[in-house]
Amino acid sequence: MSPLRRIAAYLIGALTLAGALAPLVSNEDVSIPEHHLLHAVLLAGAVTTALLASPDTAGDRNGAWLVAVVGSPLLVMFLMWPSSYAYLDAHPIAHVGDHLSIALLGFLCTWSGQRYARGIGWIGGVATVSMAVLAAGGFGVVR
Amino acid sequence: MTSARRVLWIYLLTGIAVFTLMMLLGIAMRAEQARWVAFGPQIFYAMLTLHGGGMITSVALCGMGGLWYLMRREGELSARAALAAYALVVLGVVAVLLSVFPGGFAAGWTFLYPLPFVGATWASWATGTFLIGIMLVSLGWTAWCFQILAFTLTRYGGWGGASGWNLVFKRDAEPHAVPPPQSIAAFVVAVDGILTGMAGMTIGTALIAHWLSPSVLIDPLWAKNVTFFFGHAFANLTIYMALGWVYVGMARYTGREYHTTKILAIAWWATLIFVAVAYFHHLYMDFVQYRPLQYVGEIASYLSAIPATAVSVWGSMLLVYRSRMRWTLGSIFLFTGLIGWVVGGIGALLDASIPLNFDLHNTLWVPAHFHTYLLGGVFLFALGLIYMQLEERSGRCSPPLLRWVVGLTTFGGMAVFLLGFYVAGANGVPRRYALEPSPGPLTASWATVGALLLLLGLLVVLIEAIRLARLPAENPA
C-alpha cells in the first residue's frame, strides 16, 4: 500500500467517524429525505475508506465474506427506518450508535467484497450508497 | 463434495417442479376467465399472485443453475455458495406459497404499495410472510450474482477483462484471457442482478417497515418505480441468463465455433444499460412521472432490440445457416426458443410505443407478449438445456415421430394459447380480470384449449426426458 493511499484512508476514515458523531454537537431538525442523504454521505465515506484500506490480495472465496457483502446492505436499510428518526433526533447517543453501525456496515460490505474477490467491494459499496440515496426518494414521507 | 452436475440438476428440477405447479394454476385461471369453472375472485387473485411470482422464479432457478454450471466448467466455483443461494430462493418461494395458500395474500406479485395494506381480504401475517419471501428471493439472487461476478472478475482479470473492455480497447488482449460469450453474459447478468437485488431489498425493507409500523409512509410513485425496476429487470434477466447456454448449445449442435467479438462485448454493454432503464415503460400511464424518463423508457425499450437481434439472434442464425445442424429435441427447443423471443419482442416493441401503449397498457396484450418470450422463449431454452444434457449423457436422441408429436402439441398448443391473449388484448380486454368483458370469455376458451394441448405436449416431453435419463450413460460426468 502506497503511503499516499494509507494517508487518504486514515483521513477519510477519520472524517467519516467525525461525521458519525455529528448528532452530539448539532441536533438540527432535518427532513427524512435529507436524513437518508446524510446517511448516504456517511456510507460513501465508509465505503471509500474500505476501498483504500483493503489489501491488494487476490481474494479468497470464503463463504463468510459473501454473507457479509450480501447481508450488510440489508441491515443498513433496517437502520434507516424512518419512524425511528424522531426518536434518534431526541437521543443523540442512540443516534451516534445508529450512525456508527451504518458506517461500520458500509465498511464491512466493501471490505468483505474486496476480500472475497478484488472488484466486488466496489460494486457492493456503490450499491449500498445507492440504496441510501434511493431511500431518500420516498422511503418515509410526511403527508 | 457436491458435483457440478448435481448442483445443476438441483436447480433445474426445482425450477421444473415449480413451473409445473404454476402451469396448472395458469390453466385454472384461464378456465375461470373462459367461465368453465368458478373459483371466485379471492382464489383467482391468489392464484394470479402465486403464478406470476412463482413462474418468474421457476425460470430464474433454471437460469441460475444453467449459467452457474457453464461458469463452473471454466474454473473453480463453490458448490456450497451455489446451494446456499438456492436455499434462500427456495425458502422465499415457500414463504410466498404459504402467504398465498393458506394465507390468501392476493395483492399481485408486483405488490404495488399501498395495495398489500389497504382493503386486504387476507390476514396481516400473510402480507408480512409474502414480503419476507420476496426479500429471501432477492437475497438468494443477489448472493448468486455476487458469486458469479466474483468468478468472472478473478477468472478474466478484473473489470476490464471480464466485461470485454480490454478486448475492445486494448490491442494486446491475450486470446486466452478473453471471456467466452457465455461469460460476458454472466458478467452483465450479475452486475444488473446486483443492482436489481439491491432495489428489491430497498422496496422490501420499506414495505416491511410500513407493515410493522404503519406510521412509516411511502411515496406511491417512488414505490412504483422501485418495484418495477426490481420486477422488470429480474424477469428480463431470466432471458439473458438463458442466452449463455443458447450460445454454447448452438455451437455444439452445429459443430461451429462461437467466439467473443468486439461487437458482442459492446452489445452486452448496451444490454446492461437497457435492462436497467427500460422499466420506465411500466410507468407510461403515470403522467406525473418526470417526462424525460418516459422518453428514456421508450428509447431504451426500442434499442434493446438491437443487441438482441443483431448479435444474439443473428449470431445463432449464422451458426445454423447451411450447417450440419443436428436436429434433436434439444436443438429444436433452443431454436424455437429464439423464435419465441423474437416474436414476443415484436409484441413488446409495439406495446413500448407510447401512442399504442395508451390503448394497450394493462390489457391482455401485456401477458400476450411476455408469455411469448417467457413461455415460448426462456422456458423452451430451459427445456433445451435439459435435453442437451440428457442427449449428451446418453449419446442418444428422440425418434423423429416423437419430435413431430411434441412439435405439434407443444408449439401448436402454445400458439393457440398465446393468440387468445393477443386477440383479446388488441380488443381492449383488461388483464387481471377474473371476469372479463367481451370478447374475453371467448378468447379465453380457445386459450384454455391451447393450454391443455400444451400440457399434453409437455407431458410427452417429460416422459421422454425420463426415458433418456434412464438410458445408460455413454458420456458419464
Add this chain to the structure above:
Amino acid sequence: MAKGPLVLPVFLVLAAAAMAVMLLVALSTRLSPLPYSQVQPNGYKLRRWWFVILSVGLVAIFAVTLPWFPYPPLRAAAHAAKNDTLYVKITAQQYGFTMPSVLPLDRRIVFEVTSLDVNHGFGIYDPRGQIVAQVQAMPDYVNHLPVTFTRAGRYTVRCLEYCGIGHASMQGGFDVR
C-alpha cells in the same frame, strides 16, 4: 381513435415475417453444408445493414410519433391558454369511480384523476367497446388526461390497474352528447 384493432394485423405480419426468415434458416440445413468461413463474412456484411436500418428506423419512429404521445403539455400556461377546456375531477376508490354522468362532445376535456386509496387505472372505452384513453389513478398524485370525444354515445370506464379482489367489477360510465 382506438388503435388496438390496428395493432393486431401489424403484429401478425411482422411476427410471420420474422418466423418465416428463421424457419428458412432452419430449412437451409437441408442444403449441402457450407464451411462457416464462407457463411460468416456475408452474414456480417448483411448484419451491418440490419444494424443501420434498425437503429435509424427505431429512432425515426420515436421522433415521428412524438405528436401522438398522450401527455398533457408541460407548461401550465399552455394549458390555461385553451380557454374552453373543461376540467373534470375523477376520484377512484376501491371499487368504483366518482365522476359526472354527462360530458360534452367535441370539446377539449382534461380529466384530473386521483385515487383515495390504492393505485387504480382510469380506462375509457368508447361506445363500440374500444379503449380510447387511459391514465393511472394514484393516491397522493393527480394525473391530467386530455381527451376530446368526437363520437356521441355511452362510454364505459374500467379500472386498468389491479386494485384488489373487486378489481374486475370496478367500472362506471358516462354519456357523451
